[in-house]
Amino acid sequence: MTAKTSPESPLPIRSVLQMVAQWIGRLGTVWVEGQITELTARGGTVFLTLRDPVANVSARVLCSRSVYEATVPRPVDGARVVMHVKADFYVNKGSFAFTALEIRPVGIGELLARLERLRQTLAAEGLFNVERKRRLPFLPRNIGLICGRGSAAERDVLENARRRWPAVRFTVEPVAVQGPYAVAEIIEALRKLDADPGIDVIIIARGGGSLEDLLPFSDEALVRAVAACRTPVVSAIGHEQDTPLLDLVADLRASTPTDAAKKVVPDVGEELALIHQLRERGRRVIGGWIARESAWLEAVRSRPSLADPLREIDRRAEQIDSLRDRSRRCLAGMLDRAADSLEHLRARLVALSPAATLQRGYAIVQRPSGEVVRLAGEVRPGDELSVRFSDDRVTVIASDQG
Known part of the structure; x- marks a missing residue:
């Protein structure tokens, strides 16, 4: 329904408020979830404020005493509840409020079931995978700390870290660590520290508490914000037995705030002792090597060569x-x-030489051609022959045989 108005024909405020009431009345009844704050009872009516568990949003709720007292256990400030409400707009005052028709406390079992479903969903997306977790720097220059204002967790982290490494620097972001504003403040502080290039690691710390007190650290928005950080995040929530979803998505889980300080900041005494041990080990190794080489050199020098x-x-x-x-x-x-x-x-x-034979008185008869005459029958009368002696030779003419 749209009303036609003008400066000459305006609508009375009552008419506008009545139209608003009609529009709101069309919503009917709905089930809503939130956290109770500012609970007061006057007469037969209980007045309370229902805050959203994540966003900074709240609404007034009116509840009759009968509905309030019928809830077991009775709701108190800070309790998580589910309400069956009807939206009402009060024309006389121009105000909006819910009227509670039924209140159901959110039990521990239901909270745990919701957290388990959320854990399975986030695990299926890979937010808890070990591969995506980053290693912490050995010696961070500046550590971002998100904790409660003036809390014991802040004192434990700062004192233990400075006791281990006095030169360590911290940038502390105090936030609410429980209640309706906790998630929004933690996410804002996380984004602020993550955007600072001088921050090397971020610690989110809180002391122990009940399951309801630690619920902000299992909130889906906070878990996704931690997963999106470029800076390594350390979760130090509660005690050893407390395991909010923040522990699963963080790059490192510490059992307590004190444990977080020990895991993030190295102990200067231990590091100096380690350096001393390594130096002594180096001296022994080098000394042994020099001794072996000296012995070898001495053995070589002692050789006769x-x-x-x-x-x-x-x-x-x-x-x-x-x-x-x-x-x-x-x-x-x-x-x-x-x-x-x-x-x-x-x-x-010499013994076999013809010359030796000639020296004993023998001679050799030869023809002019040098052929040796061995038989007398080979010589004809008138043949010219050469007779060789040991020292010289003579030429003769053969005559008839006598």
């Missing part, structure tokens, strides 16, 4: 002289044996 190099030269010279003398003796022996053999051959040659 290096201890007295001239002795080796003398020994080699003696070997050369010995080999030279031996070769001379061998060569002389060989020459003597060759001379004896030559002499024997010469004697044999």
Whole structure:
């Protein structure tokens, strides 16, 4: 329904408010979830404020005493509830409120079931995978700390970290760590620290508490904000047995805020002791190596070839002289044996030589062509012959045989 109005024909405020009431009345009844704050009872009516568990949104709720007292256990400030409400717009005051028709407390079992369903959904998306978790720097320059204002968690982290490494620096972002404003403030602080390039690691810390107190650290919006951070995030929520979803998505889980300080900041005493041990180990290794090399060098120097190099030269010279003398003796022996053999051959040659025969008074008859005449029958009268003696020769003419 749209009303036609103008400066000349305006609608009375009551008419406008009545139209608003009609529009709101069309909503009917709905089930809503929230956290109760500012609960007061006056007469037969209970007044309370129902806040959204994540966003900074709230609405007034009116509840009759009968409905309130019929709820077991009775709701108190800070309780999570589900309400069956009807939206009402009060024309006389121009105000809006819900009227509660039924209130059901959100039990621990139901909360755990919701958290398990959310955990399975986020795990299926890969937000808890080990592969996406980043390693923390060995020595962070500046640590972002998100914790409660003036909380014991803040004191534990700061004192233990500075005791381990006095030069460590912190940027502390105090936030609400429970209640309806916790999630929004933690996400805003997380985004602020993540945008700072000087922050090397972020710690989200809170002391122990009930399941309801730790619910903000299992909120889906906060879990996704941590998964989207470029800076490594450490979760230090509650005690060892507390496991909010933030522990699963964080790059490192610490059992307590004190444990977070120990895991993020190295202990200067331990590091100095480690450096001392490594230096001593290095000294021993280098000293052992030098000792082994020195022993090897000393052994090499003690060898005769290096201890007295001239002795080796003398020994080699003696070997050369010995080999030279031996070769001379061998060569002389060989020459003597060759001379004896030559002499024997010469004697044999002389003995078998025709010259030796001629010296004993024999002669050799030859034709002018040099052919030796062996038989007298081969010579005819008138043949010219040469008779060779040991010293000279004569030419003769053959005559008839006598």
